[in-house]
Amino acid sequence: MNNSLTIIGAGAWGSALAIALSHKFDKIFLLTKDKASSDALGKQHSALSKPYNQNIFIGYSYEVISHSKAVLIATPSSAFGSVLKNIKDNVNDIPIAWVTKGFDPETANLLHETFNRYLTGHHPCVISGPTFAAEIVEEKPAAIVVASKDEKTRDYWSDIIQTETLRAYTNSDIVGVQVGGSVKNILAIAAGIASGLGFGANTQAALITRGLAEMTRLGVALGADKVTFQGLSGLGDLVLTCSDDLSRNRRFGKELANNISTDDALKNINATVEGFKALKLVLKVARSNQIEMPICEQVLLVTEGKTTPKEAVTELLLRKPSQE
Numbered sequence: 321m322n323n324s325l326t327i328i329g330a331g332a333w334g335s336a337l338a339i340a341l342s343h344k345f346d347k348i349f350l351l352t353k354d355k356a357s358s359d360a361l362g363k364q365h366s367a368l369s370k371p372y373n374q375n376i377f378i379g380y381s382y383e384v385i386s387h388s389k390a391v392l393i394a395t396p397s398s399a400f401g402s403v404l405k406n407i408k409d410n411v412n413d414i415p416i417a418w419v420t421k422g423f424d425p426e427t428a429n430l431l432h433e434t435f436n437r438y439l440t441g442h443h444p445c446v447i448s449g450p451t452f453a454a455e456i457v458e459e460k461p462a463a464i465v466v467a468s469k470d471e472k473t474r475d476y477w478s479d480i481i482q483t484e485t486l487r488a489y490t491n492s493d494i495v496g497v498q499v500g501g502s503v504k505n506i507l508a509i510a511a512g513i514a515s516g517l518g519f520g521a522n523t524q525a526a527l528i529t530r531g532l533a534e535m536t537r538l539g540v541a542l543g544a545d546k547v548t549f550q551g552l553s554g555l556g557d558l559v560l561t562c563s564d565d566l567s568r569n570r571r572f573g574k575e576l577a578n579n580i581s582t583d584d585a586l587k588n589i590n591a592t593v594e595g596f597k598a599l600k601l602v603l604k605v606a607r608s609n610q611i612e613m614p615i616c617e618q619v620l621l622v623t624e625g626k627t628t629p630k631e632a633v634t635e636l637l638l639r640k641p642s643q644e
Contacts, residue, residue: 325480326351326388328403330358330378331592333419334394335365336453340483342373349377349384353399367591368457382407390415390480392447396592397422397502400431404438417445417466417477421501422594423601430498430542443470445477446494448501449552450560452567456486463487465553467497489552496544500535500554503602504561505569505595506616507531511562512573513622513629523633527615528562534613538602541609569595576622577629596623614639 324347327334338350350372352358358380364371372378385391385407391414395403400420416439424434432444449464456462466481466488468474478488491497507527514523535558536549548554561567565574572593575585586593599620606613618632627635 322346322387322389324349324384324388326385326391327394328382328391328407329394329396329399329420330361330365331394331396332365332367332453334392335368335372336456337392337394337419337481338376339368339370339373340456340459340486341480342375344480344483345375347375347377347387348373349379349388351382351384352378352380354380368454370457382410385410385414388414390417390477392416393418393420395420396597397431397594398425398597400424401426401434401438404435408438411439411442413441415445415473415476416442417447417468417473419447421448421498421505422598423502423605425597425601428601428604430495432494432498443468443473444494445470445473446498446501447477447481448497448557449489450556451486452560452564454566459485461485461487463489463552463556465489465491465497465551467491467494467553469494491548491551491553493545493548495542496539496548497553499539499542499544500549500557502594502598503535503538503616504531504554504558505593506599506602506619507535507558507595508561508567508569509573509576509593509595509599509619509623510615512567512570512575513577513619514573514633515570516574516577517629517633519633524562528558531562531615532558534611534615537611538606538609538613541611542605568593572596573619579628581625582623595619599623 325345326349328351330352435444445468466478474490482488621627
């Protein structure tokens with residue numbers, strides 16, 4: 321079989337995985353959305369410290385999928401559905417997984433539901449966990465989760481994704497892994513706001529802990545296993561994203577803390593802020609399931625200019641005392 325991998329999405333994460341996995345494949349096809357994007361990408365992604373290896377081929381045509389043994393989707397959630405629609409006639413029985421985080425903005429569904437709508441003959445598989453693209457490229461040790469209800473599918477992808485410095489764990493809870501990967505980005509915005517206001521480690525610990533409770537409540541309501549949120553794709557990813565400025569979501573929150581408008585903050589980050597894109601969708605799902613998510617609600621009010629960052633944190637602290 322042809323030992324080639326197609327990665328759809330040449331952002332920092334897709335590019336980092338292409339570099340990290342390049343020694344395991346004869347060729348990696350790294351696809352952008354169009355010719356202009358391919359031409360602009362050059363030989364190295366601007367957010368990464370290493371150039372693309374010589375066996376990484378940048379392009380934009382889905383025709384290369386037929387020459388690949390597997391397909392990995394690494395686009396933003398806003399493009400996920402359109403990618404599936406475009407590739408569904410080309411993939412046949414080729415295994416497909418994704419590292420995209422978020423809900424489908426068109427339907428407010430989790431991405432595996434969108435996947436099932438377009439690719440009925442495939443087992444959905446999501447790869448998520450506490451990983452910064454820049455550190456993966458620099459081969460700093462990390463761990464990640466491969467989730468699918470189908471054992472063969474998750475074992476197949478865990479074998480592909482694991483390297484000498486990236487440890488892959490498997491999980492059957494595809495719902496919980498996706499909820500954790502999406503909600504943690506919103507909570508990282510809150511952590512960034514608190515950090516930007518000059519609040520300390522006590523505040524960060526409270527936000528992470530109570531944020532984990534919000535994430536777990538929503539996940540369980542959607543059918544996830546509560547235990548999943550104690551693992552890498554829940555607590556692990558949450559701690560990472562809330563604690564380090566490599567997180568675009570945390571940096572976005574710090575921008576907001578300086579009373580910069582949402583539009584200007586997004587311009588300053590100059591990259592996809594998945595937490596902002598997922599915010600209204602997550603709260604829509606939470607409200608429809610009667611799940612309280614007070615931290616996420618305050619983040620929404622700040623981004624809409626309906627409250628100040630300081631007022632938002634104060635409101636959370638003044639909430640009526642309750643049992644943990």
